[in-house]
């Protein structure tokens with residue numbers, strides 16, 4: 001196993017970038033989507049995967 005395989009990855013589904021493994025608050029499922037080690041340019045980030053923990057309020 002390489003270092004890249006144990007660090008976080010991303011995949012694009014429905015033109016949004018999700019983290020992989022997918023956090024429990026996101027219901028996206030990776031099927032055969034390609035994994036990226038960096039966020040692909042020009043894609044939108046998933047609100048659930050990329051929400052900032054502990055900064056909610058208002």
Ligand SMILES: [Zn+2]
Pocket residue numbers: 017018019022026027028046047048049050
């Ligand atoms: Zn997501």
